[in-house]
Each structure stands twice: as structure tokens, then as C-alpha cells.
Amino acid sequence: MNKVSSSVRVVLGNAFANVLRGGIAALVAIALPPILTRSLPVSTFGVWGLVLQLGAYVGVLDFGLQTAVSRFVAHYNELGDRTRRDSVISTAFAALAALGTVALAGMLVLAWQLPRIFPQMPGPLHGEARLALVMVGGSLAFSLPLGTFNSIFIGLQRNEVPTAIVVTGKVVGGGLVVLAARLGGGLVWMAVGMSAANVATALAQYWTCRHVAPDMRLSRSLVSREAGRELFDYCFSLAVWLVGMLLVSGLSTTIVGMLDFKSVAYFTVAVSLTNYLAGLQNAVFTALMPVAAALGARQDARRLGEVLIATTRYGMLILLLTGLPLIICSFWILRLWVGRDYALHAQPFLQILVAAQIIRLSATPYAVLLMGTGQQRLVILTPLIEGAINLISSVLLGMRLGAIGVAWGALIGGVVGLTCHFAYNMPRTKSISFLFGRYLKSGILRPLAATLPVVPLSIGLLLFGPNSFLAAAITLVSGGLLLWLLWRFAVDPEERNRVVRYLFSGRKLPWGARAPLVE
DSSP, X not given: OOHHHHHHHHHHHHHHHHHHHHHHHHHHHHHHHHHHHHHSOHHHHHHHXXXXXXHGGGGGXXXXXXXXXXXXXXXXXXXXXHHHHHHHHHHHHHHHHHHHHHHXXXXXXXXXXXXXXXXXXXXXXXXXXXXXXXXXHHHHHHHHHHHHHHHHHHHTTOTHHHHHHHHHHHHHHHHHHHHHHHTTOHHHHHHHHHHHHHHHHHHHHHHHHHHHOTTOOOOGGGOOHHHHHHHHHHHHHHHHHHHHHIIIIISHHXXXXXXXXXXXXXXXXXXXXXXXXXXXXXXXXXXXXHHHHHHHHTTOHHHHHHHHHHHHHHHHHHHHHHHHHHHHTHHHHHHHHHOHHHHHHHHHHHHHHHHXXXXXXXXXXXXXXXXXXXXXXXGOHHHHHHHHHHHHHHHHHHHHHTHHHHHHHHHHHHHHHHHHIIIIIHHHOOSSOOOHXXXXXXXXXXXXXXXXXXXXXXXXXXXXXXXXHHHHHHHHHHHHHHHHHIIIIISOHHHHHHHHHHHHHOOOOOGGGSSOSOO
16 A cells, blocks of 8 residues: 555545544434433423533633644654654643633533523522533533543544544433433433543543553643743634634524523524534544644645645535535424424524534635644634624624524624635635635535525425425425435546445545545
């Protein structure tokens, strides 16, 4: 096996591991709501959604340090500098430990102020909600520094290791939450189950890294100001991105809880499915990080441009194949998933939020390549602008329209964010050499144009209503037509031939035969 083929196979293997991890995590997230919505009152399920949303704020205090660790591990391994690598790892771990302490304090304050933040929350649920938030948020704060070891495996392009650990933790945690809900344990025992799984997963990551990668040194003596400055320079813009993403998607359920609490449960259901899109997209393209770091170290701007265009097109195919069915078939999907009542209330939220995600996530490959090459500092304004517009629009429209206004605010923010990428960020990106016209035409417009014939059918579906036989027939025709159009017009002939040969001859796909990602 030559070096090109080996490198490409490693990338594909890591991408597959990420997809598997994200896919199973998504399956767990998708499997829980049908059980919880049938086991809990609507208000209790809504409070559980808020607990998970508030607990997830702990991740913002990561400030991009875990991403930085995976990038620097790949970068310094490429340069053969183990001392700098281990210094970065140790310094990042120390910083994350301190931030985890801050996160725990923040969760205690949020729990204390919970009734004031959500004045419409039923009083009998206040006590359970506070305890659940402290346990879930505390377990995530404990896991924050131990996530460093997950990042080490990603930097080593051994994504299958954290995949096995995280998948096991997700499945066990989901099972414990379901068991607590079915046995009537309420929010507190649900939180106990999830927290136990979070802590066990974090400890397993540490133990596995110490045994599988023993050459990695973690020591207080290796913590240095030089590594701290290096991490700060890399993570400053990532921290801005994280704050921007918090404003974009991390506050939506919280805003709904503050302004329209009766819709929280239905909004949470819609957000769960849209998070599936984001999780899948991020899982697929996280595998590009070490590739981008290696190509960035070689200053190969032309190859990075080729990778950007190709992966953007693949990303759009994934988004359209997974997102459009959620828009076109939203009522039937929700009805089968969580029941008719939730389907009737959550359908408009889901359709708008999925459209917003498709728009926003189309730039995921570009963002990952920027982070991999350390160029994200050039484009820190976009997440702040998008986040500010999203927050302002969501609050103002939410005050006027309720939860549906919050969903429209997310769509407005997505459009603004993508426009900023096109008009401001990409012209300033010098480390990735590409023609914007080719990127737009081949990466985004080509897959998008293949879906246009489905639009009239989708409009007809809305006109006939979700319960008619004709609407069901339109749904089937739209789905089949969408698959054929994307296969025929959005996939290159050579790529189609590879897939056909693989399916009918049993031979392995020759992924390294043309335009390899790495030489």
C-alpha cells in the first residue's frame, strides 16, 4: 500500500469512526424522546430539556482547548517535537481543570436562580430541577479536563478509540435515563443516571489514553507560559466562535423557557432532530482536522483548496439527504416518533430550524479547515455577528410570536452568518487557495440545484395537509425524486462508477486513485 492510499484510508477510517460515534449518539438522542414523552408529563419533559440545555453551557468553557490539543498533537507529531507536544497537553489539562471548577460554580448559581430565570416553570418542579441541574452540570464540569485525552486520540488519528468509549457511555447513560423515567424516578434519578455515565466515560478516556499512548507525558512540570501563550493565540478566536455558537444555537431553548414555557417540550423535540444534523456534520468533518494541520504545516494552500471544494459538496449532499426529509415529511416523522400531540405542536419549529441548520452547516468544512491550519483568528467577527443577530431576532420575535419567533430568529441568524463567510471571511483566507466561483458553483449550488424540482411537490404537500392520502403519495414521490436527482446531478460520474463497481463486484472503492487528500 503506497503512502497516498494509506493516508486517505486513515482519513476515511477516522471519518467513519466519527460518523459511527455521532450516528450512535444521535440514535440514542432520537431513541430517548419517544420513551420520555410517553413516560413524563409535558411540563416535566420540558424541564428536562432545559436542564440538558443549561448543563451543556459547561462545554462553552472549553474555549476551544480540546480542539487545540488535537491540532497541536497532529502538528508537533508531524514536526517530531514531542517536548512541545507534551507541554501543550499538560498546559491545556491544567487550564481545563481550572475552567471545570468555574463551570461547577456557575451551575450552582444557575440552580439557585432557576425559579427567577424561568418564572413560568411549575413550582413543584423547582426542587427536582435544581438537583438535576447540579448533578448533570457537575458531571460535565468534572469531565471537562479529562476530555483532553479524547483530543489526544483525535490528534493521533486514532478516532476509533474515543468512538468506542463515547458510544458506550452514551448508550449506558441513555439506558439509565430511560430506566429512571419508566420506573417513575423523576428528574433526580434521570440526572443520577446521566451523571454516572458522564463521569465513567471521562475516566475511561483517561485510563485508555494512559495505556494505549504511554509516550504522552502529562506533568505539572510541563505546564509552561510558552505553551499557554501558544494555546491562547490559537484558542482566542475559537473561544469567540464558541461564544458566537452559544448565541446562535445554545440559547434557543432557554429563551423559549423564559418567554413561552408551555412550548418548551415541543421546541426541545424539534431541537433534538436538528442537533442530529449538526452532530452528523461535525462528526464527519472533524476527521479533516489532522489532515488540515499536516497540509498547513507543509503550507500546501492549493491542496487545501481542493479539499475544501470537494468536502463542501459532500457536506451539502449529507445535509440535503438528511435535512430535506425532515422538512418535507416533518409531520409523519414526528407523529411516528413522539406521537400526534407533539407532532402538531413541534412541526413548524422543526421545519424552520432544519432550514436554518442546512444554511449554517454548509460552511462546516471551511470552518474545520481554518481551525486545522490555525487561521480561525482571521474570521472571528462572523460568529459574533451571527450570534448577535440570532439572539436579538430570537428575543424580539419570541416576545411577539412566542416559540415560533425564536425559530425564525435562528433562520435569520443562519442567513447572516453564511453571507458573512462569503463576503468577508473567504476573501481574507490566504492559507487556502481556491476560486470562490468554483467553490460556490461546485460545492453548494450544484447539489442545491439538484433539489429544485422537489420544491413544487413540497409546496403541494403543505397545501393538501399532512393527513391526506395525496399528501402521503407526494411524500413518497418527493423522496424518490430527491435521491435520484442528487445521485444523477450532484455526484460525479467517476464517483458513481466507483460506487456501482463496489456494490456489484465486491471490490474495494479506489478512493486514492484520484485527487488524494494527502500526499
